[in-house]
Every structure is written in structure tokens, then in C-alpha cells.
Amino acid sequence: MVLSKFANKSFVTRLISGIVLVVLMLATIIPGGTVLFVANMLISLVGVYELYKVMGLEKSLPGVTGYVATISYYALLFTQKTQYITILFIVFLIALLAQYVFMFPQYKTEQVSNAIMCMLYAGVLLSYIYIVREGNNGAYTVWLIFLCSWASDTCAYVAGVAFGKHKMAPVLSPKKSIEGAVGGVVGAAVLGAVYAAVFIDKIQLSVNPVMVFAVICAVGALISMVGDLAASAIKRNHDIKDYGTLIPGHGGIMDRFDSVIYVAPIIWILLQIF
Numbered sequence: 658m659v660l661s662k663f664a665n666k667s668f669v670t671r672l673i674s675g676i677v678l679v680v681l682m683l684a685t686i687i688p689g690g691t692v693l694f695v696a697n698m699l700i701s702l703v704g705v706y707e708l709y710k711v712m713g714l715e716k717s718l719p720g721v722t723g724y725v726a727t728i729s730y731y732a733l734l735f736t737q738k739t740q741y742i743t744i745l746f747i748v749f750l751i752a753l754l755a756q757y758v759f760m761f762p763q764y765k766t767e768q769v770s771n772a773i774m775c776m777l778y779a780g781v782l783l784s785y786i787y788i789v790r791e792g793n794n795g796a797y798t799v800w801l802i803f804l805c806s807w808a809s810d811t812c813a814y815v816a817g818v819a820f821g822k823h824k825m826a827p828v829l830s831p832k833k834s835i836e837g838a839v840g841g842v843v844g845a846a847v848l849g850a851v852y853a854a855v856f857i858d859k860i861q862l863s864v865n866p867v868m869v870f871a872v873i874c875a876v877g878a879l880i881s882m883v884g885d886l887a888a889s890a891i892k893r894n895h896d897i898k899d900y901g902t903l904i905p906g907h908g909g910i911m912d913r914f915d916s917v918i919y920v921a922p923i924i925w926i927l928l929q930i931f
Contacts, residue, residue, distance in 0.1 A: 671906030678904065678913070686799055689790045691735075697787040698731040704779030704910040704918075707900040711891065712771040719764060719772035722752050727780035734784060749776070783914065785921035792928065797856050801870065802924050804852060805877025806916035809845035810885070813878075816840020825882075830889055833882075842878045849874030862931060873927045877920045884919025888912070 685696040705727055706715055714720040726749040733742055753769045790799040817837025825833045853860060853870035860866040888911055892898070901909025911918075 674904050674906045678907075682803075686786070686790060687796075689795065693787055693790055694731070694735055697784060698728070700910055700914065701731070701780045701783045702727055703901075703903065704783060704914065705775055707909045707911045708775035708779055708891075709772070711895050711897060711900065712768070712775065714768060714772055714775070717764070717768070718756050718760070719753055719768060722749065722756070723772050723776040723780070726776055730780060731784065734787065749773070779911065779918065782918045782922050785925045786917070789921065789925050789928070792925070794860050794862070794928075797860050798924070798928055800852065801849065801873055801877065802917060802921050804848050805845055805874050805920045805924065806881040806884075808848050809841040809874070809878035809881055810916065812844025812848075813837040813841030813882075816844070826886055830886060833886075838879075838882055841882065842875050845878035846871045846875040864931060869931045873924060873931070876927060877923055880923045881916035881920045884916040887919070888915035 681696075685693045702724060705723055709715040709717075709720045709723065714723070726745065729745055730742065733739055733745060750773065753772055757764050757766070757769050786799065786802060789795055789802060792798070813833075814837065816839065817832070817834045820834075820836040820840070823835040825835050825838055849870035849872075850867050853866040857866050862869055888900075892900070899908030900911035903909050904913050907913045
């Protein structure tokens with residue numbers, strides 16, 4: 658009885674948090690522009706912080722340098738000075754190497770590498786939510802990111818419960834099955850096609866949006882699984898259950914946006930192709 662009540666309470670907490678998250682997502686993505694930019698930057702910064710905390714860098718000089726680099730990157734995006742992003746990354750790397758050299762042996766090479774990876778992982782990849790939203794057909798194509806990640810995850814869960822027999826990644830995620838993965842990909846493709854059919858008059862593409870969105874969602878669903886497993890691998894390596902407690906019932910930003918991080922830039926790339 659106690660376990661049943663605990664499970665119900667956990668489910669309600671997770672459900673309420675999920676609803677609040679969806680409301681906030683709608684409130685920022687629909688208007689886009691500055692509202693989405695600020696929200697996206699804050700989410701990225703929290704994600705970078707969570708990763709740095711796992712690596713023991715959240716209050717270190719390399720960590721602070723990573724926060725500054727993340728804010729600078731977003732500033733270049735907002736002001737459309739993207740031609741300077743490569744210069745920013747070079748300066749970021751040089752600054753970290755200077756800290757490594759002049760503060761030797763305080764920092765290890767692994768810490769310098771992690772400072773770079775975490776900034777690119779949560780800081781840069783997540784920014785493609787904003788980039789896709791501000792692009793052509795952005796008001797409609799940005800939702801593909803979430804269809805590929807969150808919606809496909811639901812389809813994969815249902816298919817896995819109903820048909821799952823063969824483990825996909827038994828060490829990283831014992832509950833995930835190959836059958837579930839197939840269900841996630843097929844479900845995402847169908848949802849993408851239906852979504853395109855509903856808004857076909859508002860989407861301007863050189864080819865049939867229904868076909869394009871189905872293909873994009875299928876590919877995105879596959880990529881989202883890699884993102885989910887990558888985040889799980891980091892947690893396993895560092896023996897933690899969640900990245901944070903910011904979202905009750907879900908964990909931290911990296912727990913909730915792990916697949917979105919991988920999917921967002923892929924959606925942007927696929928849209929450039931089509």
C-alpha cells in the first residue's frame with residue numbers, strides 16, 4: 658500500500674511538471690524571437706552547469722570560462738554575428754589551455770577536454786531550437802524537434818511494453834528494446850506526416866512536406882535514441898541517478914532535454930538539405 662501511494666505521488670508530480678513544462682514551451686516557442694532566445698540561453702546555461710557539476714568543474718575557472726563562452730556564443734547568435742563563432746571557439750580553447758599551463762598541475766587534461774565538450778554539448782547543440790525557430794518555416798518546423806524526441810519516446814515506450822523482447826542497450830538502459838526503437842521511429846514518421854498534412858498550406862518547401870516531415874521525423878527519432886543513451890552513459894560513468902532536481906519528477910535539464918539536444922541540430926541540417 659505504501660509503495661502504491663508513493664508510485665502514485667511520483668506519477669502525479671511527474672505529470673504536473675510535464676504539463677508546466679509544455680505550457681512554458683508553448684509560451685516561449687510560439688512567439689519566438691527574444692522570448693525564446695532568453696529561455697533557450699538560460700536552459701543551455703543550466704545544462705552546461707549540470708554537466709560541469711558532474712565533472713567537478715561547476716565552480717572552477719575552466720567552468721566559469723565555459724559559462725562566459727556560452728553567453729558569448731548566444732550573443733553572437735542574437736546579433737547575427739555568426740561569422741565570429743569560429744573565432745570565439747578558438748579563443749575559448751586558447752583560454753582553457755592557458756589556464757592548464759599557467760595553473761599546472763591544478764587542472765588535468767581531462768578537465769580541459771570536459772570543459773570544451775560540456776559547453777558544446779549543452780551550450781551549442783541546444784541553441785538549435787532557437788536557430789530552427791528563427792529559420793524558414795520556423796514556426797512550424799521547430800515542432801519537429803519535439804516530435805522526434807518526446808513524441809517518439811512515447812511511441813517507443815508503448816511499442817516496447819507491447820512487443821519488446823530484444824534489449825537494445827542492456828548495460829546503459831535495460832528497459833529499452835529493439836522493438837520499442839522501431840515503434841518510436843515508425844510512430845515519429847507517422848506523426849510527422851500527419852503534422853505536415855494538417856499544416857500543409859502554411860509550410861513552404863520545394864517538395865511534398867508530408868513526405869519530407871515523415872523522413873525527417875524518422876531520422877530524428879533514431880538520433881534522439883543516441884542522445885538519450887549518451888546522457889545515460891555519462892550518468893553511468895559518474896554513478897549518478899539524475900543531473901539535477903530542477904524539474905520535479907524528471908530531474909535536471911539534461912535529464913529532460915537529453916534527446917532534444919541531439920535532435921535539434923539534426924533537424925536543422927535535414928531542413929537545409931530539403
